[in-house]
Amino acid sequence: xxxxxxxxxxxxxxxxxxxxxxxxxxxxxxxxxxxxxxxxxxxxxxxxxxxxxxxxxxxxxxxxxxxxxxxxxxxxxxxxxxxxxxxxxxxxxxxxxxxxxxxxxxxxxxxxxxxxxxxxxxxxxxxxxxxxxxxxxxxxxxxxxxxxxxxxxxxxxxxxxxxxxxxxxxxxxxxxxxxxxxxxxxxxxxxxxxxxxxxxxxxxxxxxxxxxxxxxxxxxxxxxxxxxxxxxxxxxxxxxxxxxxxxxxxxxxxxxxxxxxxxxxxxxxxxxxxxxxxxxxxxxxxxxxxxxxxxxxxxxxxxxxxxxxxxxxxxxxxxxxxxxxxxxxxxxxxxxxxxxxxxxxxxxxxxxxxxxxxxxxxxxxxxxxxxxxxxxxxxxxxxxxxxxxxxxxxxxx
Amino acid sequence: xxxxxxxxxxxxxxxxxxxxxxxxxxxxxxxxxxxxxxxxxxxxxxxxxxxxxxxxxxxxxxxxxxxxxxxxxxxxxxxxxxxxxxxxxxxxxxxxxxxxxxxxxxxxxxxxxxxx
Numbered sequence: 001x002x003x004x005x006x007x008x009x010x011x012x013x014x015x016x017x018x019x020x021x022x023x024x025x026x027x028x029x030x031x032x033x034x035x036x037x038x039x040x041x042x043x044x045x046x047x048x049x050x051x052x053x054x055x056x057x058x059x060x061x062x063x064x065x066x067x068x069x070x071x072x073x074x075x076x077x078x079x080x081x082x083x084x085x086x087x088x089x090x091x092x093x094x095x096x097x098x099x100x101x102x103x104x105x106x107x108x109x110x111x112x113x114x115x116x117x118x119x120x121x122x123x124x125x126x127x128x129x130x131x132x133x134x135x136x137x138x139x140x141x142x143x144x145x146x147x148x149x150x151x152x153x154x155x156x157x158x159x160x161x162x163x164x165x166x167x168x169x170x171x172x173x174x175x176x177x178x179x180x181x182x183x184x185x186x187x188x189x190x191x192x193x194x195x196x197x198x199x200x201x202x203x204x205x206x207x208x209x210x211x212x213x214x215x216x217x218x219x220x221x222x223x224x225x226x227x228x229x230x231x232x233x234x235x236x237x238x239x240x241x242x243x244x245x246x247x248x249x250x251x252x253x254x255x256x257x258x259x260x261x262x263x264x265x266x267x268x269x270x271x272x273x274x275x276x277x278x279x280x281x282x283x284x285x286x287x288x289x290x291x292x293x294x295x296x297x298x299x300x301x302x303x304x305x306x307x308x309x310x311x312x313x314x315x316x317x318x319x320x321x322x323x324x325x326x327x328x329x330x331x332x333x334x335x336x337x338x339x340x341x342x343x344x345x346x347x348x349x350x351x352x353x354x355x356x357x358x359x360x361x362x363x364x365x366x367x368x369x370x371x372x373x374x375x376x377x378x379x380x381x382x383x384x385x386x387x388x389x390x391x392x393x394x395x396x397x
Numbered sequence: 398x399x400x401x402x403x404x405x406x407x408x409x410x411x412x413x414x415x416x417x418x419x420x421x422x423x424x425x426x427x428x429x430x431x432x433x434x435x436x437x438x439x440x441x442x443x444x445x446x447x448x449x450x451x452x453x454x455x456x457x458x459x460x461x462x463x464x465x466x467x468x469x470x471x472x473x474x475x476x477x478x479x480x481x482x483x484x485x486x487x488x489x490x491x492x493x494x495x496x497x498x499x500x501x502x503x504x505x506x507x508x509x510x511x512x513x
Contacts, residue, residue: 120449121449122451122452124449124450124451125451135417138498138505138507139459139461139474139475140447140450140453140454140461140475140498141447141473142449142450142451144447144449145445145459145461148446148447149463152444152445152486156486204448205448206447206448207446207448207449208445208447209445210445254417255416255417255473256463256473257416257463257471258415258416258423258471
């Protein structure tokens with residue numbers, strides 16, 4: 001197997017993009033990545049496109065075929081990868097395996113979603129189609145609902161508090177306000193969403209005990225990256241190559257009710273263990289992390305399940321400032337899904353684009369983790385029933 | 398009491414109870430199961446009051462929970478309550494089989510739990 005490097009990345013600002021089609025967004029992000037790599041007019045051998053909902057939301061399928069044509073990358077191989085909200089990392093995984101195996105040398109991975117052109121209740125229903133079609137979906141359970149059930153159990157078992165959840169929201173929205181790619185660039189305060197009488201109006205219940213500001217926005221957006229063998233990176237690009245040091249993927253039961261302990265995110269733990277083993281690193285070696293905070297509780301729970309903190313300690317770590325920029329392990333310095341947004345098929349790719357910028361030391365100092373050499377991402381599919389973890393390393397082996 | 402029209406599956410080898418159906422046991426991988434009908438009242442294991450409902454629901458909110466029947470079958474269902482007041486993990490509830498949503502005017506039946 002060959003070592004694989006990320007040599008180019010691109011993203012477009014997330015948010016509401018009424019003027020762009022899904023393929024427009026994927027094409028813009030892809031062109032940024034191709035130009036960033038310095039590939040010029042050269043093509044790529046293969047294209048993997050992550051998208052969850054084109055067939056449902058845009059009534060458009062075969063998105064990869066449309067993108068490769070739009071980019072004039074013909075006759076490159078092209079595949080669409082659908083794996084729910086983990087589609088992005090799944091597409092990157094496919095690209096990494098294709099390059100590592102020696103079958104392809106240059107691969108473009110793009111991920112994106114256009115979710116704002118339908119009403120909120122249709123977008124909620126679309127995401128809920130990943131729940132079990134017989135024992136969950138008919139009852140009206142949504143992903144926020146599952147997160148609400150999970151949060152209450154976490155509170156009962158570990159003493160998690162709303163104060164801890166609010167601290168994640170404030171931290172990530174503060175970072176999002178510094179990120180020009182973020183959907184939500186608005187500062188919030190504890191008084192405004194927790195302490196004052198107005199908080200009841202500002203921050204209504206969404207899925208008890210979670211409230212509005214515990215959730216990420218529904219976003220349009222896209223991100224892309226270019227992969228090649230590490231040994232070819234120097235001849236293809238002037239960028240510092242970012243090594244895909246390891247990844248892991250694991251699954252858990254489809255129906256939440258079948259988990260022996262629903263607070264145990266087994267797929268997160270297993271995916272992270274695989275990634276650390278492959279990278280020959282441990283949690284304390286990681287300099288910066290992008291975790292899948294579709295809900296504030298998930299940032300806390302994932303930070304524990306990947307091994308940054310012991311179970312039940314993640315919330316306390318947020319309150320102690322251990323996860324902010326300059327802390328023990330900066331988490332979601334991009335603003336995370338909470339502020340950058342969550343165009344579901346694009347998120348896993350966007351996390352790795354952000355980590356690449358961090359490891360190339362290209363971000364403004366107010367968002368740059370000083371001297372970052374290693375980064376970790378978690379892309380959380382379903383409600384933890386299909387999870388990928390990636391570990392990136394600056395400058396090769 | 399009306400019939401609860403769900404079927405769970407008990408592994409003949411290790412006794413693990415599955416709902417929904419699996420082709421192989423989640424615990425021991427055995428392929429031999431006996432069908433199991435849920436019995437008795439349920440104990441509430443976890444719950445939420447969910448606002449922002451998906452397409453197809455006219456209610457302002459739903460209270461949804463995961464509960465365990467007396468013979469071990471676990472299932473998700475809607476809780477019949479006007480608010481979360483009085484709802485607690487561990488409480489006993491009475492199950493029933495009723496419409497849980499309507500699709501193009503036609504009822505879709507499922508589990509509802511009524512606090513006792």
